[in-house]
Amino acid sequence: xxxxxxxxxxxxxxxxxxxxxxxxxxxxxxxxxxxxxxxxxxxxxxxxxxxxxxxxxxxxxxxxxxxxxxxxxxxxxxxxxxxxxxxxxxxxxxxxxxxxxxxxxxxxxxxxxxxxxxxxxxxxxxxxxxxxxxxxxxxxxxxxxxxxxxxxxxxxxxxxxxxxxxxxxxxxxxxxxxxxxxxxxxxxxxxxxxxxxxxxxxxxxxxxxxxxxxxxxxxxxxxxxxxxxxxxxxxxxxxxxxxxxxxxxxxxxxxxxxxxxxxxxxxxxxxxxxxxxxxxxxxxxxxxxxxxxxxxxxxxxxxxxxxxxxxxxxxxx
Amino acid sequence: xxxxxxxxxxxxxxxxxxxxxxxxxxxxxxxxxxxxxxxxxxxxxxxxxxxxxxxxxxxxxxxxxxxxxxxxxxxxxxxxxxxxxxxxxxxxxxxxxxxxxxxxxxxxxxxxxxxxxxxxxxxxxxxxxxxxxxxxxxxxxxxxxxxxxxxxxxxxxxxxxxxxxxxxxxxxxxxxxxxxxxxxxxxxxxxxxxxxxxxxxxxxxxxxxxxxxxxxxxxxxxxxxxxxxxxxxxxxxxxxxxxxxxxxxxxxxxxxxxxxxxxxxxxxxxxxxxxxxxxxxxxxxxxxxxxxxxxxxxxxxxxxxxxxxxxxxxxxx
Numbered sequence: 001x002x003x004x005x006x007x008x009x010x011x012x013x014x015x016x017x018x019x020x021x022x023x024x025x026x027x028x029x030x031x032x033x034x035x036x037x038x039x040x041x042x043x044x045x046x047x048x049x050x051x052x053x054x055x056x057x058x059x060x061x062x063x064x065x066x067x068x069x070x071x072x073x074x075x076x077x078x079x080x081x082x083x084x085x086x087x088x089x090x091x092x093x094x095x096x097x098x099x100x101x102x103x104x105x106x107x108x109x110x111x112x113x114x115x116x117x118x119x120x121x122x123x124x125x126x127x128x129x130x131x132x133x134x135x136x137x138x139x140x141x142x143x144x145x146x147x148x149x150x151x152x153x154x155x156x157x158x159x160x161x162x163x164x165x166x167x168x169x170x171x172x173x174x175x176x177x178x179x180x181x182x183x184x185x186x187x188x189x190x191x192x193x194x195x196x197x198x199x200x201x202x203x204x205x206x207x208x209x210x211x212x213x214x215x216x217x218x219x220x221x222x223x224x225x226x227x228x229x230x231x232x233x234x235x236x237x238x239x240x241x242x243x244x245x246x247x248x249x250x251x252x253x254x255x256x257x258x259x260x261x262x263x264x265x266x267x268x269x270x271x272x273x274x275x276x277x278x279x280x281x282x283x284x285x286x287x288x289x290x291x292x293x294x295x296x297x298x299x300x301x302x303x304x305x306x307x308x309x310x311x312x313x314x315x316x317x
Numbered sequence: 318x319x320x321x322x323x324x325x326x327x328x329x330x331x332x333x334x335x336x337x338x339x340x341x342x343x344x345x346x347x348x349x350x351x352x353x354x355x356x357x358x359x360x361x362x363x364x365x366x367x368x369x370x371x372x373x374x375x376x377x378x379x380x381x382x383x384x385x386x387x388x389x390x391x392x393x394x395x396x397x398x399x400x401x402x403x404x405x406x407x408x409x410x411x412x413x414x415x416x417x418x419x420x421x422x423x424x425x426x427x428x429x430x431x432x433x434x435x436x437x438x439x440x441x442x443x444x445x446x447x448x449x450x451x452x453x454x455x456x457x458x459x460x461x462x463x464x465x466x467x468x469x470x471x472x473x474x475x476x477x478x479x480x481x482x483x484x485x486x487x488x489x490x491x492x493x494x495x496x497x498x499x500x501x502x503x504x505x506x507x508x509x510x511x512x513x514x515x516x517x518x519x520x521x522x523x524x525x526x527x528x529x530x531x532x533x534x535x536x537x538x539x540x541x542x543x544x545x546x547x548x549x550x551x552x553x554x555x556x557x558x559x560x561x562x563x564x565x566x567x568x569x570x571x572x573x574x575x576x577x578x579x580x581x582x583x584x585x586x587x588x589x590x591x592x593x594x595x596x597x598x599x600x601x602x603x604x605x606x607x608x609x610x611x612x613x614x615x616x617x618x619x620x621x622x623x624x625x626x627x628x629x630x631x632x633x634x
Contacts, residue, residue: 158475158476158477159475159476159489159504160475160501160504160505160508160509161501161504162501164493164500164501165493166489166490166491166493166494167490169486169487169489169490169493170486170487170490172476172483172486173483173484173486173487173490174483176481176482176483176486177483183481184477184478184479184481185589187476187477187478188477188588188589191477192477192562192563193562193563193564193565193566193567193588194563194564194565195564195565196564196565199523199563199564200523200524202520202523203519203520203523203524206516206517206519206520207517207520245509245510246509246510246511246516247510247511247512247513247516248510248511248512248513250510271505271510272502272505
C-alpha cells in the first residue's frame, strides 16, 4: 500500500523496535537514510539495527560514529532506499516478504512492502526521509545532518545531475543553517579524493581512449591485457563507463570489455541528446536513454566497426 | 564608500548607460555577474557593454547568446567581481580611477570605487548581484538564471567548497523553481568535461606524483623535461597544484615547478587542518592557510628535502 509522509512518520513513532534493511553494494544514500532512521529510533528510546548484505565501505564510517549493533528480535522491519527485494542480497529470503515500511525514491519500486512511501521526484531516499522527519517534528542534529546530506549529495553527484531538484537545494540550505558540520571536508572526502589504484586506473583509461566520428564518439577498450596492466580490483573499475564522456565534444561514450577471445560486453553512455537505449537495441541489447549496453561476438576489430556504425547512425554523423 | 543592496539597486536603475568591467583571466563568476548586469540594463532600455582585458573563453558563450557589443561613451562605470584595479589589466590606467559602482564578494576588495557593495560572506559576486536584483524587483529570466547560477556554481566548485553558504543553496533553489534551464547539461559542460590536452596533463601529473610521510605529503615535480613531455599550453597547467591532494590520505599537496637549473617555485595546498601559510613562511614565502607558496634555490634533491622537512614539522609527522 502506498502511504504518505504523515503515515510513515506515525509508523516510525509507534514501532517498538526495528531492523532497517538497506540495499546490497551499499552507497551513500542507503547508508545515510538507514543510519538516520537508526538515530531517530534510538533518540526515542527504541532498539534498532541496520542490516546490509555487504560490508559498509570504510569511507562512510563518519556517519556511523554513534552506531552500535545490538541483538534483539525485531517487531518491525523497515527498508530504506531498497527498490526491490532482489537488492537485499542474502537477506532476500529471510526478510523479503516481511517488510512493514519502505522509504524510497526509485520510480521502479516494486511495491514489495506492506507500506511504501516512495517519491520518484525526490533526488534521494534521504530527501524523502527528511520530509518524514519534518512530519515527525524531528530537528536534525549534526549526526542526522551528516546522514541526510550524504545521501542527497552522493545521489546527485554533489548537486550536478538531472535529479538535483530545487527542493534538495532547499534541504541542503536548511541542514547548513542548523548545524556545525564541516561540509567542505565532507565533500572533499566524498568527491575530491580517490585511492591510488583508482586514480591510476582512470589515467590508463584516459590514455587508452580512442576517438571516432570527429570526437563525437569516444571509446575505451578494456582488453584482458589492459586489465592485467591496470592491476586493479574489479570494484575499482566501477564507473569506468563514464570516463570516455569526460572529453569535450563527446556525445556517446563507449566502453568495450573483453569477456573472452571473441565476445565483448559493450556499455554506452550518452552526454545529452543521443539515445543509447535505441542504439544498443539495434545491436540486440537495451537499457536506459542515457546508459545502455549489449553483448557482441567477433574479433575486436569487427566488434568496434559494428559499434561505431551503430553510433554513427544513432547520432546522424 | 561602502553601500548597501538598495543603494546599488538605485544606481543601476538610475544610470543612463554603463561600461561593465570584469577582471582579467575572466572566470564564470565575473562573466556571469558582468553579463547579468548587461542584461538587466538592456531590459530597462539602457546602453551597456562588458569590458575585459582578456578574451572570454568560448566555454562561457552560452551566457552571451543575447549579448551584442555596441559603441557609446559611458556615463557610468561598473566593476563586477573586481577586487582591485590591478585586475583590470590593460584597462587599469583608463578606468581604474573612474569606477562609479563596484559589486564584489572579495574580503580583499581595495575599495577603489566611488561606491562599493561588497559582501565577503557571499559565495560569489553573482550571489551579491542576486540580492541587488531582489532589491530592484527583477525576476530572473532564463538568461539571467544561467549567468547567476554559473557564477555561484563555478566559484563554489558546484557547491563543494567552504564558501558554499546556505544562502547560495537557497538561491540555486529559487533559480531552479523559476526557469526551464537544463542545469544538468550546464553542470556537465562546466564540471565534467575537459579538453584532451587537459586530461592528458592531469594523468601525467597523477602518474608522476611522489608520496612522502606515509602519503600525508604528496608531491608533483614539474621539471622542464616533464613540461616538454606534457606538451600543453601554460593555461592547461592551471590548477595543477590541486592534483596531489586528490589522493586519499594526503594532507599537504606540494607542486614544485622548475624555473631554471637551480631555482624552483613551490606551491602548497592543504586538505584540511595543515596551515601551509605557516609552512611556506618558514621557507621565506607566504599565502593563505590552505594555499601558499615560496621560491627555493638549490638542486632538485636539496629543494625536495627542504620542503619535506618543513611539511614534516608543520604537520607534526
